[in-house]
Amino acid sequence: MPDDAAAPPVGLTSAEVAERIAAGDVNTLPSRSGRSTLGIIRANVFTRVNAILSVLLALVWSTGQWMEGAFGILIVFNSIIGIIQELRAKRTLDNLAVVGEAHPVVIRDGLRQEIVRDAVVLDDLIAIAPGDQLVVDGSVVSSDYLEIDESLLTGESDPVAKAPGNPVMSGAFVVSGTGTYRAEKVGAEAYAAQLTAQASKFTLVSSELRQGINSILRIVTWLLVPVGLLTIWVQFSQPGTTWQEAVVRMTAALVPMVPEGLVLLTSIAFALGVIRLGRRNCLVQELPAIEGLARVSVVCADKTGTLTQGTMTLGGVLALDGADDVAWEALSQLVAADPAPNASMQAIAAVVPAAAHPWETLSRAPFTSARKWAGTTFSGHGSWLLGAPDVLAVGDVAARAEEIGATGRRVLLLARSDVDVTAGDAPGVPLPVALVVLDQETRHDAAETLAYFEDQGVALKVISGDNAASVGAVTRSLGVDLGDVVDARTLPAPGPAFTEQVDTHGVFGRVTPEQKRQMVGALQERGHTVAMTGDGVNDVLALKDADLGVAMGSGSPATRAVAQIVLLDDSFATLPHIVAEGRRVIGNIERVAKLFLTKTIYAVLIALTTGLLHLPGPFRPLQITVIGWFTIGIPAFLMSLAPNRDRARPGFVSRTLAVAVPGGAIVAAVTLVAYVTTRGLDDAITDAQQLQASTAALIALLMSATWVLSTVARPYVWWRAGMVIFAYSFYFSLFLFDFSRRWLYLDISNRETVLVGIVLGAIGMVAVEAAWWISTAIRGDKPRLLPSRERVEPVGG
Incomplete structure (x- = not known):
């Protein structure tokens, strides 16, 4: 029942608001974009990788051989690139978040005014209506048939009727009725302050991609410690070697073991995803959402506000x-x-x-x-x-x-x-x-978007609370045949029969909010990754439970708060671009991970074998730096930014290891054979023989490692093929000119040792190629040298 007639509420006066602001009783919440600018700089400068490289750089410079410390450029580049991209992402999110966040209506001096969430002060009188999310804790002052859903806090889905004096908590949302409540706990004191603050926070939280990378890095860390210690001991115990030479060769062995760019490029790819989607007025509230839609196998779309315009x-x-x-x-x-x-x-x-x-x-x-x-x-x-x-x-x-x-x-x-x-x-x-x-008018971009998902093999489910016949008519008008329409009132209770009907049918009408939630759960039980789109308060529960919730910017504040992605301009056609962005991130980081892990594996194996044979390392730091330019660094950076339309699949770690382990082992094998064959195991060799053996080993390594790049770059497009050709041409030119040979300590005067390196490099290329075909067949993948012609570009390009 509505409250008894009373004088219009006045709320706080301007003077009272000013007093509370001065006292710090304001709804101050954590930064929308997570880390501060200083925190971003600190996090990108003081990293574990930078610390390792800095120590090694200091050791090399202590020998007086300044050019050998060229790998130190990585420290600067890693930090600068990481800082710039994360600051750009922070700025993008901050700007978008102001548009996407809840704007509560407060009553001050007897007038209603809309303010930003962070400007609410203690004792503010806040007006609420259906779809509004409560931004602070408090108690109800007036209630006109007010019902609040607290499921996001308590897990109970039934709305709770609220009368004057009843407590309410931030994070809950209004289902029906209107009312006002007084702010009693603001900022960090509010029960669910973090929930509402999370709506625009820039974080790199857990995701399948990052979990896979972390698993790989844990393996690498366990390998680095014993091999690193062995390398240090061997290089410093070489007879007749100065400490300066020992330091240089030790550094050359340790630097390539560090996957210095893998985490950096992963972060950059996510940050650029945020920036690119931000340009399309798409607010990414949790970064893993970018890869989430790339993995989606079912898209559940609400009709009203999603397929049709929100207004009627x-x-x-x-x-x-x-x-x-x-x-x-x-x-x-x-x-x-x-x-x-x-x-x-x-x-x-x-x-x-x-x-x-x-x-x-x-x-x-x-x-x-x-x-x-x-x-x-x-x-x-x-x-x-x-x-x-x-x-x-x-x-x-x-x-x-x-x-x-x-x-x-x-x-x-x-x-x-x-x-x-x-x-x-x-x-x-x-x-x-x-x-x-x-x-109600259908969205102009809905038909193209639905057709895109259908072409991509993503199942569509139209789930609406409207009349089943009306829902079916709208769906058919968009040119998508999803089969017979099901009236949700005829569905059985949740169970095997319910799950079967939800999985096999495409259009549902007269669906209750709880049924929407149950449908999402049923599809997840069948192994689907489910995306749910919606704009109304009746979509909140389903959006919360879906693997990926996508809300319309004009939708209710509660809907926007629980969704991982908010389409601020209500453009349904943005979804294919999110899919494309997710596929770019996942597919390209997988390519990058294969390159970096291959390098780590062959570096570890080379260091381990030369250590066990008690031989000096074959390479110098400057040579390792140049090797990394076009077999790892620059190609990895380019591939991490390029478009990639391949659908995301589970098994990131296994596919990465399937390429990196045999590739790294082959590169290490041909390099070591070239080194040992041309040098021998005798400690008493001349400097010229050592230099010629190192040159032969470098030739074998460059030829075989660059061919690993060529397999990772498949299917070939013009720029990827050109990248591989340029890498081979660049490395060939290093051996061609006298100044570059002197600069890199190369000796090609002994044709026999050079021939050994070329032959073994060619054998390595053949072996890498064979390993690629075999591993592809074992995984059941279709080998592709050129892009598939069937792939569909996102709507609008």
């Missing part, structure tokens, strides 16, 4: 039994009596003005998705209802409404009842008075 227009009022004047009068009274009209009532109010002489209201029942009707009981005029015809009527009236709904229009029934709308047996037996027809 009144198409007509079809009076039954000639009660035209009665119908229009009743509608005008319902408009006057509704303090918080939903989209349907707003469409009616745009044509039907509020009654000039309102009837006295005795009780009111706001619309809920579970009930499917709203009503008001007037003194001396009975109860008037507006809701779903298939819920309030039967027989000819329901059939006529179904016939109109089958054209894609939305139909509501205006009916009269003698039962109070708040009674337990409401609505009683309604008397139909008129059919209210609402027109």
